[in-house]
Amino acid sequence: MAAPNTTQPAAPAREAVPLPPTRRQYLALAVLVLAQLAIWLDNTVLNVALTTLADPGRGLGASPTELQWSVSSYTLVFAVLMFTGGVLADRHGHRRLLLAGMAVFGAASVWAAYAQSATELVVARGTMGAGSALVMPATLALIAQIFDERHRAGAIAVWSGSSGLAIATGPLLSGLLLDHFWWGSVFLVNVPIVLLCGAGALLFLPGRGPQDVPPRFDPAGVSLSTAGLFALVWGVIEGGHRGAWSDPAVLGALIGGAALLAAFVAVELRVANPSFDVRLFADVRFAGASVAVMLAFFGLNGSMYYTSFYLQGVQGHTPLACGAALTPVAFGVLAGAPASARLVRRFGVRPVVTAAMLLAAAAFFSYVFLDEHSGLGVFWALLVLQGLGMGAAIAPTTEAVIAVLPSGRTGAGSAVNNATRQVGGVLGVAVLGSVLAGAYRDRVGPDLRDLPEPVGRAAAQSAESARLLAARLDRPRLADLADQGFVHAMHVTAAVGAAVTAVGAGVIWWAFGRAARGRAPGGRGRR
Known part of the structure; x- marks a missing residue:
């Protein structure tokens, strides 16, 4: 008789619980966020200083064209060299390029601080953009290298959210420095950040792994x-x-x-x-997310440009008060970025990002309800809504871009993601800046006909020029006309920026809906 089988059935294997990120990973993320913060600070720190730079006594006496170029040269060089930065990062190592970029960025910041003319400032700002172009692709590629897919979305959300901190910190810090020091101090603040980031990169960021195969140049x-x-x-x-x-x-x-x-x-x-495999744009998610990000930053950078003139010129706030007035947008971004990760897990990218971009577009459009006498309470509410929309839109689209990139191409791929931001931003300042100037000239032109021709021509150039002339010639009516003309121009510009951002929402809805239909049998599936 066979002995009874006393072997107990095997217990079902437990699913391995993913371990949380290590302390070293968190420290590495902190370094990358600090690098991102430095780059984004210089996207915003100059906005509050524009009125000061236009003043011949306190600044450089920069013309409206020179002011736009002082903003645009940074983002322009940043955008056009982003592909190069991504390729070099993939070839020579992401940490190495981050360190090189921070060195260029820090040295150019010192140059900008001591520039003797508006032209020299424009060139120094362009050099800062070159350093940023080496840094930014490396930061996102290093996140993909440090964190696996289980924790990557959360890390990218933190990384994206840091841009919101910079959006608030830049204007506030700029205003604080301008109230106590000369205009160049807004650039010297980058130096300690560069030094701290460099030390952290050497201590906590990984170098090139032995399995990496550098792509050919x-x-x-x-x-x-x-x-x-x-x-x-x-x-x-x-x-x-x-x-x-x-x-x-x-x-x-x-x-x-x-x-x-x-x-x-x-x-x-x-x-x-x-240098970048354009075949990746065949993935409709990649293409849609990249275009949507570009259009969102078109509206954001354009609004940051003209709201500084509104607060200091029309409302008469000091640089510090102007910087403080812009901080509520950060609360929105910092809340929207992490919340979007949870919402996307529940509802998917398509509805969350579409709704977020429509919210941002509505906030941009709402500037048409502001005038010379609007209180800051309404302005703050609009900034919070704008920040919520931008924060909730950028993190999921960034994760969608990174998700379709092959390993070993994250530097060049993330360069495209960041290049679209910068291209959108520089086009926002350029296009909306020109809309602002044209609408202002059209509005005030007929009212300046009774002035001497040289005075009228100068007053029509910009609201800032008109106010300086009004003070010099003791013509308070001219200052009132400048304020009214600027508010009208801001309304027109806000409507254009909102329309462009709304188009981005439509792009996301279409692209991710098409991707979902393509993956689901019979054309059905979750979107």
Whole structure:
């Protein structure tokens, strides 16, 4: 008789509980957030200083064109060199490029602080943008290297949320420094951040792993993308400044830039080791998220540009009060970014990001209800809504972009994600800045006809020029006309920015809906 089988049935295997990130991973994330913070500070720190820079006594006596270029040169160079930064990071190591970029950024910050003319400031700001272009792709690529897919979305949400902190800290810090020191101090604040970030990178960020295979350098792709983007963006900015889109130089830059970018795409489709594989744009999620981010930052950067003039010029606030008035947007961004991660897990990217971008567009449009006498309470409420929308939109779209990138191409891929932000931002300042200037001239022009021709021409150039003339000539009516003209121009500009951001919401809805239909059998599936 066989012995009874006393073997107990095997207990079902327990699913392994994912371990939380380690202390070293958190410290590495802190370094990357600090680097991101430094880069974003210089996207915002100059906005509050623009009125000071326009003053011949306290600043550099910069013209409206020079003011726009002082903002745009940073984002322009940042955008056009982003592809190069991503390729170099993939080839030479993300930590190495981050350290090199921070060194360039810090040295150029000192140069900008001691610039002796508006032209020198524009060049120094462009050099700062070159350093940022080396840093930014490396930060996002290092997050993908440090965190696995279980924790990556949360890390990206924290990384994205830091931009909200910079949006608030930049204007507030700028206002505080301008109230106590000269205008160049707003750039020297970068130096200690650079030093701290460099030390942290050496201690906590990983170097190139032994399994990494550096991609071959693609000089044709890098050259064509850099030259094409520069020509195209320069044409847009200069066309807005001159108010003459048929100018041969502007038309030549626009057509030449488009031709160079078309050549870039053709080259990248043929080479074995492209600087960026444009085939990734065949993924509708990647393409949709990239375009939507660009359009969102178009509205954001444009609004940050004109609201500073509104607060200091029309409302008469000091730089410090102006910086403090802009801080509520950070509360919205810091709340929206982490909340979006939870909402996306429950509802999906498509409805969450679409709703977030529509909320941001509505906030941009609501500036049409502000006038010379509006209280700060209404303005703060609009900023919180704007921040919530932007924060909840950017983190999920960034995660969607990174999710479709192959390993080993995260540097170049994240460069596209960040380049679209900067291209959107520089176009926002350029296009909305030109809309603002044109609407202002159209509104005040008829009321300036009774002034001497040189005075009227100067007053029509900008509201800041008109106020300086009003004080010098003791014409308070001219200052009132400047305020009324600027508010009208801000209304027109806000409506344009809101419309562009709303288009981004439509792009997300279409792109992720199409992707969901493509993955689901029979055209059905969760979106």
